[in-house]
Amino acid sequence: MNKSESPIISVKGVTKRFGSFTALQDISLDIRPGEIFALLGPSGCGKSTLLRIIAGLETATEGTVAIDGQDMTGIPANKRPVNMVFQSYAVFPHMSVADNVAYGLKLERRPAAEIREKVAEALAQVHLSDFAHRKPDQLSGGQRQRVALARALVKRPKVLLLDEPLSALDAKLRDAMRLELVKLQESVGVSFVIVTHDQSEALAMADRIAVLKDGVLRQLDSPAALYKRPVDRFVADFIGSINMFAVTGRRAEGGDAARLETAELGAIAVPAAHLPAAGKGALTLAVRPERVKVGAKAQKEAQGEGGLVSVAGRLGDVAFQGNSSIVEVLLEGGGSLSALVSEAEADHLMQAESGSPITAWWALDDMLILPENATAA
């Protein structure tokens, strides 16, 4: 986390407006050399716009982008030391695979022998050597994507920008390609900036993830930190699955504790230190399903001193997931929560009838107390 190297891309205070619509608002972030950086967020949150601003295909309304320490303001896309893999791949249909890859080098007026050598090398890197003379219409979607990758990498960019690189592939290919992209990044060593709306993709591939929502950077962290310490309700909900309970009332309770009221869990006393420091809007209590235990009666285990939260309910559906199951607990206060249990526990629970009384509990330390939006003033 504390690499001393200076950032390869530095985005400072970038705002982008399309007319009166603000697509990006005051985005600042640094991309480090050699990392896979993911821009994650729901569709329309401005990920592609930010990528295009870095590539020079779009101009920021305010703010600057520096690549390798050089301010890129006013420098057009064709002069920037970054290359992009487009969402549609944008492979040139009238050129062969080899010509597609060679195009960027031909524009640099490199000698023919050097071009041939580099193209062969790039095609080998993406396992397309046997397809050099094919036309793009004779390739599958996955192969076209490799052409786009080779075409960009052959230019030796300082950063490779990828816009939703996996979204157009079918599910099976997508999983294989995830791994392959990571390997490719390791072998070429340049930073990848990957735009995606799929949180599992970002978690699996990225070293760091920037979560965007409506043009605002909500959180920038490692995948583990995003998962364990989301800063607000949106991030917690977007990354992985989580049980959430809206806080309806809040009361200070002598010393360093506070009482939070929820419809589902009743009132819960929490240490004031657990309350979020920043942000506004209503609070939400949240707990990951794998932290929730279920059984006939709450049992305190040897973990943390923060005490337990337990809630009574009835057994709902049990969804089998291979080596684990998701148990639905219908709460007495209304609503439900889900718990992730092991195979053995699930077998045990299945013996009880659906609707029979059950208790769910978790350690107070495992419960997150989240503001609606940590970045809002």
Add this chain to the structure above:
Amino acid sequence: MARERRAPAGPFDYSRKLSLRLVFIIGAIFLYAPIVVLVIFSFNDSRRGGNVIWKGFTTKYYEKAFNNDALVEAFINSLAIAFISTLIAVILGALTAVVLWRFRFPLKPVFEGMVSLPIVIPEICMGVSLAVFFSSFGLYVPRDMPFPLNLTNIIIAHITFSFPFAAMVIRTRLNSFNREMEEAAKDLGATEFQVFRDILLPHMKPGLVAGALLAFTLSLDDFVITFFTSGPNTVTFPIKVYSMVRFSVTPEINAASTILILITLLVTFLAMRFQSFEEPRQ
């Protein structure tokens, strides 16, 4: 529909439905029977071209047509006009199409409408207006100019009515262009001009070929507008044929027309070959 034992014919299964097959056959007869008759009777050894009685095979009317200097000159004029006007119409049409597709500017819809207006204006009106325009501004090129400059007025007239067609066809082709392609080229280091030359132009090529084909055939057989803008010394093939028919329909006309059909087919064939070489199946 469900009672059929075979799968019901889809909307595009022309050959499966008897009614559609019938329509197709009747349509084909209407389209091609006159042409077939024309070609057959160009070889008829009869003095009247409209004669429906077969009098024996001969090629003498082809010989006669080739020896008819006025007819040959008209033929060469027509081809020259068609080639030159097509070339200019396609260049103008392509530029117009790119501007309309690429840029946003004030009054663009008005401009767009004005470009396609000549397509719907009756030919007779265009003919008259061009004639009035040329004469009232003294723009008629002197008759004694050397070939093909003596055809300038007709060529200008032909460009005027054929370039909107070329522009429309090319514009339609441009609609299928993926703008990310352009951005990808730029991202790889291409300048605006290189993007145009290496990416946009190859994409436009089928549109250019189709537009050229359209302009060429429109020009080759135009009668009305040519009639109004040609002088007595600049006769084109359709006008020559018309004046010959007024005296009598001879098989010579059939023969000349057959040659024209052959040339049109040849040009079309070459254009399609060219296209399939350059642009493999999508």
